[in-house]
Amino acid sequence: xxxxxxxxxxxxxVTAVINASACGVIETARQHKDKIGKVYAGHxxxxxxxxxxxxxxxxxxxxxxxxLRHTPxxxxxxxxxxxKSLEQNRAEYERLIxxxxxxxxxxxxxxxxxxxxxxxxxxxQLSKTLGYPIQAIHIPKTVDNxxxxxxxxxxFGSVAKYVAVSIKEAGLDVASMCDSxxxxxxxxxxxxxxxWIAAAGGLAAEQEGDSPHIILFPEIxxxxxxxxxxxxxxxxxxxxxxxxxxxxxxxxDGSFLADxxxxxxxxxxxLGGVAPTLATMVRQELGLKYHWALADYLQRAARHIASGTxxxxxYAVGKAAVEMAVAGKSGVMPAIIRGxxxxxxxSIGEAPLDQVANVERKxxxxxxxxxxxxxxxxxxxxxxxxxxxxxxxxxxxxxxxYARLKKVKVEKKLSTAFKV
Amino acid sequence: xxxxxxxxxxxxxVTAVINASACGVIETARQHKDKIGKVYAGHxxxxxxxxxxxxxxxxxxxxxxxxLRHTPxxxxxxxxxxxKSLEQNRAEYERLIxxxxxxxxxxxxxxxxxxxxxxxxxxxQLSKTLGYPIQAIHIPKTVDNxxxxxxxxxxFGSVAKYVAVSIKEAGLDVASMCDSxxxxxxxxxxxxxxxWIAAAGGLAAEQEGDSPHIILFPEIxxxxxxxxxxxxxxxxxxxxxxxxxxxxxxxxDGSFLADxxxxxxxxxxxLGGVAPTLATMVRQELGLKYHWALADYLQRAARHIASGTxxxxxYAVGKAAVEMAVAGKSGVMPAIIRGxxxxxxxSIGEAPLDQVANVERKxxxxxxxxxxxxxxxxxxxxxxxxxxxxxxxxxxxxxxxYARLKKVKVEKKLSTAFKV
Numbered sequence: 001x002x003x004x005x006x007x008x009x010x011x012x013x014v015t016a017v018i019n020a021s022a023c024g025v026i027e028t029a030r031q032h033k034d035k036i037g038k039v040y041a042g043h044x045x046x047x048x049x050x051x052x053x054x055x056x057x058x059x060x061x062x063x064x065x066x067x068l069r070h071t072p073x074x075x076x077x078x079x080x081x082x083x084k085s086l087e088q089n090r091a092e093y094e095r096l097i098x099x100x101x102x103x104x105x106x107x108x109x110x111x112x113x114x115x116x117x118x119x120x121x122x123x124x125q126l127s128k129t130l131g132y133p134i135q136a137i138h139i140p141k142t143v144d145n146x147x148x149x150x151x152x153x154x155x156f157g158s159v160a161k162y163v164a165v166s167i168k169e170a171g172l173d174v175a176s177m178c179d180s181x182x183x184x185x186x187x188x189x190x191x192x193x194x195x196w197i198a199a200a201g202g203l204a205a206e207q208e209g210d211s212p213h214i215i216l217f218p219e220i221x222x223x224x225x226x227x228x229x230x231x232x233x234x235x236x237x238x239x240x241x242x243x244x245x246x247x248x249x250x251x252x253d254g255s256f257l258a259d260x261x262x263x264x265x266x267x268x269x270x271l272g273g274v275a276p277t278l279a280t281m282v283r284q285e286l287g288l289k290y291h292w293a294l295a296d297y298l299q300r301a302a303r304h305i306a307s308g309t310x311x312x313x314x315y316a317v318g319k320a321a322v323e324m325a326v327a328g329k330s331g332v333m334p335a336i337i338r339g340x341x342x343x344x345x346x347s348i349g350e351a352p353l354d355q356v357a358n359v360e361r362k363x364x365x366x367x368x369x370x371x372x373x374x375x376x377x378x379x380x381x382x383x384x385x386x387x388x389x390x391x392x393x394x395x396x397x398x399x400x401x402y403a404r405l406k407k408v409k410v411e412k413k414l415s416t417a418f419k420v
Numbered sequence: 421x422x423x424x425x426x427x428x429x430x431x432x433x434v435t436a437v438i439n440a441s442a443c444g445v446i447e448t449a450r451q452h453k454d455k456i457g458k459v460y461a462g463h464x465x466x467x468x469x470x471x472x473x474x475x476x477x478x479x480x481x482x483x484x485x486x487x488l489r490h491t492p493x494x495x496x497x498x499x500x501x502x503x504k505s506l507e508q509n510r511a512e513y514e515r516l517i518x519x520x521x522x523x524x525x526x527x528x529x530x531x532x533x534x535x536x537x538x539x540x541x542x543x544x545q546l547s548k549t550l551g552y553p554i555q556a557i558h559i560p561k562t563v564d565n566x567x568x569x570x571x572x573x574x575x576f577g578s579v580a581k582y583v584a585v586s587i588k589e590a591g592l593d594v595a596s597m598c599d600s601x602x603x604x605x606x607x608x609x610x611x612x613x614x615x616w617i618a619a620a621g622g623l624a625a626e627q628e629g630d631s632p633h634i635i636l637f638p639e640i641x642x643x644x645x646x647x648x649x650x651x652x653x654x655x656x657x658x659x660x661x662x663x664x665x666x667x668x669x670x671x672x673d674g675s676f677l678a679d680x681x682x683x684x685x686x687x688x689x690x691l692g693g694v695a696p697t698l699a700t701m702v703r704q705e706l707g708l709k710y711h712w713a714l715a716d717y718l719q720r721a722a723r724h725i726a727s728g729t730x731x732x733x734x735y736a737v738g739k740a741a742v743e744m745a746v747a748g749k750s751g752v753m754p755a756i757i758r759g760x761x762x763x764x765x766x767s768i769g770e771a772p773l774d775q776v777a778n779v780e781r782k783x784x785x786x787x788x789x790x791x792x793x794x795x796x797x798x799x800x801x802x803x804x805x806x807x808x809x810x811x812x813x814x815x816x817x818x819x820x821x822y823a824r825l826k827k828v829k830v831e832k833k834l835s836t837a838f839k840v
Contacts, residue, residue, distance in 0.1 A: 010596070014593055014597060015594050020727045036472070045600075047599065071592075072589050072593065073589070073592035073593045074596035074597070076596075077595075077596050077597075077599055078596050078597055078599070079599055079600040080600050081595075081600055084818070089601040094447055126583070161818055163451035164818070164819060165819060165820060166722075168819060168822070169436075169492050169493070169718070169721035169722055169723060169724065169820075170721045172491075172493035172721060172822065173434055173492065173717045173720065173721040174717065175493065175497075176430070176434050176494035176496075176497050176498050177433070177434060177494070177497075177498055177499075179464040179467065179497055180464065180499040180500050181500045185717060203818070206819075207824075276693070291716050293716035293717060293718050294712070294714045295713060295715075295718070296590075296607060296711050297590040297594065297713060298589070298590050298607075298713050298715070298718075300593065301593040302586075302589055304725055305724055305725070330563060358469055381640065384817060384818065387817075387818035387819070388817070388818045389818065390812070390815055395810055397804060397807075398587070398623070398804065398809065399581075399584060399588060399623065399626075399807070400585060400589075402592065404627075
């Protein structure tokens with residue numbers, strides 16, 4: 001193939017390490033100048049391609065690109081936007097091809113979760129469906145840890161570490177105050193459909209009595225009486241009770257403990273507010289003093305406490321994506337493969353996109369204890385390696401120094417605008 | 421004075437560095453074995469003295485005591501308990517003396533905020549009022565940063581750093597998503613009466629457009645129309661709006677936003693929380709998608725992101741307290757004195773407790789911009805040195821390793837119990 005430019009875009013909710021993948025893509029592409037021309041990043045994800053808003057990453061210095069490795073969020077802008085099927089919105093695909101042609105783009109790197117894998121798959125099929133030759137590689141990213149094939153998803157390990165560290169620290173706080181003050185503490189964490197993130201909180205409990213004492217998973221039907229009984233038992237036994245609650249915690253009938261009634265662009269329900277709901281129960285039924293925290297974006301943006309393993313893997317999948325493209329591959333995703341030995345090891349494998357797209361990996365029931373309130377040794381064995389290692393960003397004036405990009409736009413070549 | 425034992429207690433809400441003060445007290449006392457016998461820590465603060473529940477810190481190894489320096493929360497237990505005046509509850513003071521006598525205690529180190537300074541002052545007067553000779557030294561601690569005399573309070577710098585880092589990171593997250601998703605983000609922080617902590621969030625805004633774009637202080641009457649107008653302007657100008665809101669934000673009539681009695685966006689009765697209250701306004705009046713976080717205990721327990729300066733100062737005031745006691749002083753508090761030079765420096769001075777107790781230091785109006793939504797250069801000059809330096813705890817298995825004390829209780833010598 002002649003030397004072509006590459007398009008890179010970030011998609012869906014961002015993470016503490018998605019820019020490490022961007023760093024892996026750009027640095028590796030720069031090492032393959034014989035095959036890859038420039039890397040154009042979509043401004044605000046795939047929307048940037050549709051609008052012909054491309055950021056010329058060649059205008060960024062090597063040190064700025066290197067700094068992406070320790071910068072949270074999506075440096076080029078991300079979006080919540082899912083391409084419809086070719087039949088439903090052919091115009092979008094034709095527009096993509098128009099933009100790719102105008103900018104000599106032959107490589108498509110899409111950095112996202114399950115919905116994005118679906119988009120990437122559709123783009124990989126453009127050669128067949130619309131006759132435009134393009135190699136599309138999906139780069140895994142999601143704090144939800146729900147992509148199949150890959151052992152884990154970049155972004156998850158850092159949220160896991162944040163949640164485990166946070167409940168450990170807040171638990172110590174409550175322990176020291178519980179004799180005369182707060183007795184119940186609830187930390188609400190992300191995880192609409194699966195309890196991966198909530199489970200990670202369980203890593204903080206290293207010894208009997210350690211926080212968290214209760215974890216609420218979306219996978220386990222919430223039973224108010226059982227929950228309150230357990231809270232009461234913990235307070236009697238340990239003096240306090242520290243709880244990690246998934247935002248997706250739900251009743252047996254599938255209704256969420258906190259349902260905002262609003263939906264995001266992908267049609268997913270927007271959740272929030274499990275912690276105050278639980279707190280009200282604790283106060284009304286047990287009369288105990290409580291505090292609660294809702295970490296929200298703090299948990300997925302917390303690059304300052306990122307997992308070193310996560311950072312390495314995020315970089316590695318970006319690097320591998322470019323290497324796969326250079327090797328002539330398309331319609332695939334670099335996946336993290338866990339080694340079989342007792343000691344944790346990992347390598348990069350390859351997953352076919354048509355089997356990745358729209359498949360949601362559930363957390364095994366065997367990760368949750370019989371009583372439904374904690375994690376098992378099996379879960380611990382899986383989770384613990386993912387939070388290993390610290391990868392501190394540089395600091396100046398007491399604050400982390402994160403990359404500031406110039407974001408020079410590529411000159412538009414098309415006379416038509418496209419309304420997204 | 422003959423060799424006497426010391427009593428040390430932690431009081432009020434704990435911090436990321438109060439144990440660093442404990443470390444300073446115990447390590448320094450161990451260097452003065454000619455004058456100070458054992459250091460007995462109150463189990464759960466002053467309540468431990470009243471109940472004769474004393475922890476023998478001499479049973480802890482030097483490495484455990486050293487580990488207190490990097491351990492958040494109150495390792496010996498704290499309490500929210502204020503001694504009444506001698507006239508109102510003479511029995512409490514008589515009990516204290518009974519316990520002190522029984523355990524040969526001649527030094528009293530009390531580690532807390534304004535209320536605790538008052539208690540410490542009363543104890544320092546026991547020689548005069550009840551004829552029991554004791555030297556009482558107060559050790560400053562409060563995330564509220566509201567003690568007089570001292571330039572700042574140990575505990576505050578670390579919360580300040582946590583809040584500045586968190587809004588910087590979450591702000592980057594929102595910036596990358598705002599084109600097609602969340603446009604307004606609100607981080608609620610502590611500070612019921614003063615905006616010190618909220619102000620610290622302003623340190624993250626280093627350049628035009630940086631988060632936070634709006635800070636809500638308790639000192640500035642909340643004006644809904646003005647607030648919404650500013651949010652709207654920010655979204656139009658920067659694409660998004662990141663807000664730090666103090667839990668103490670209030671209307672002109674002094675009523676708290678958190679006590680507004682409204683129903684939140686999730687249809688639940690408002691459970692307290694400035695952030696959800698503001699979020700509801702943003703949604704109802706501007707129709708913008710929002711997210712919010714409530715850091716709660718996470719902010720004051722976050723030893724993993726503690727300020728190096730704060731850790732040093734917390735240790736130093738503990739050390740100085742013992743040195744003052746050994747020098748025969750009583751009724752005083754080590755205070756942090758800021759050097760006069762352009763370059764930040766500090767030393768330890770001495771404040772008379774009768775002028776510290778029950779005096780609340782307000783944040784100067786000159787720290788807040790004219791429009792009431794951000795901090796001034798004067799505030800930045802004051803705050804920035806306090807978050808300098810990183811002091812990472814050791815990690816094992818991906819998690820910080822915090823001290824685990826044996827907490828061996830001193831054998832009780834009194835036959836009477838005391839009901840607190």
